[in-house]
Amino acid sequence: MTVQITGIETFRDGGSIEFYVESHSVRKHVWLDTPFKGEPRSLLVDNIKAAPHSTGVDELLRDLDAWHANLPSEQRHAIDEVLQRNGPFFNPTEAESRAIELSRVVFVQRYLRGPFLQPARPAPRITDELRAEAKRHANGWVYVIDPALSVGERVPPAAIVGAWRVDADGDIVADGFQANGRYRGSL
Known part of the structure; x- marks a missing residue:
C-alpha cells in the first residue's frame, strides 16, 4: 500500500498542524489543533472532529504507520533527530528542512498513539x-x-x-x- 503525505503546514497559532494523507485513491485532510490551556488537542479529519479509538483514527494511524515504515531509514533517523532537538534550526540544509517538515507528521502520529488515546485523568485531590x-x-x-x-x-x-x-x-x-x-x- 502506498501512502502519500502532502501539504504539510504548521501554523503560528501555537502549533496547529495540517497535512493531507492519500491512500487507496482517497485523500483526507488532517488538522491537529493547537492545545488550549492544558486541554487535549482536537483532531479533525476532513473537517470532522475525530474521537479517540474511532474508525477514522484507526484508519489514519494505519496510513501514517504505513507511510512512516516506507520512509528510508536515514530519513526516519533525521526525523527522530529533529524531534529530539530543543531549539531552532539556523540555516538548515535541504535534508534538514525536509526532516523538519516530515517531523510534523510524525509528531501527529506519536500524539495520536500517546496522549490522544490515553483516557483523561481526574484532577488530583486538593490536600x-x-x-x-x-x-x-x-x-x-x-x-x-x-x-x-x-x-x-x-x-x-x-x-x-x-x-x-x-x-x-x-x-x-x-x-x-x-x-x-x-x-x-x-x-
Whole structure:
C-alpha cells in the first residue's frame, strides 16, 4: 500500500498542524489543533472532529504507520533527530528542512498513539498541604508533583501532574486544574 503525505503546514497559532494523507485513491485532510490551556488537542479529519479509538483514527494511524515504515531509514533517523532537538534550526540544509517538515507528521502520529488515546485523568485531590501552598501564591498556580519523586530531587516536566489555579485570596479554584499533557508518572 502506498501512502502519500502532502501539504504539510504548521501554523503560528501555537502549533496547529495540517497535512493531507492519500491512500487507496482517497485523500483526507488532517488538522491537529493547537492545545488550549492544558486541554487535549482536537483532531479533525476532513473537517470532522475525530474521537479517540474511532474508525477514522484507526484508519489514519494505519496510513501514517504505513507511510512512516516506507520512509528510508536515514530519513526516519533525521526525523527522530529533529524531534529530539530543543531549539531552532539556523540555516538548515535541504535534508534538514525536509526532516523538519516530515517531523510534523510524525509528531501527529506519536500524539495520536500517546496522549490522544490515553483516557483523561481526574484532577488530583486538593490536600491541606496544597491549600497552605496556595496561600503563598495568590493569583498564581500550585503545582502537583508526582509523589513517587523524592523530596529535593530535580523535577522533570514528565513528573508534574498539573497545576491548580489560585485566586486573589490564595484559595485554589475548584475547577481550575490544568493537567500536564507531558506527565508520565505514577498517578
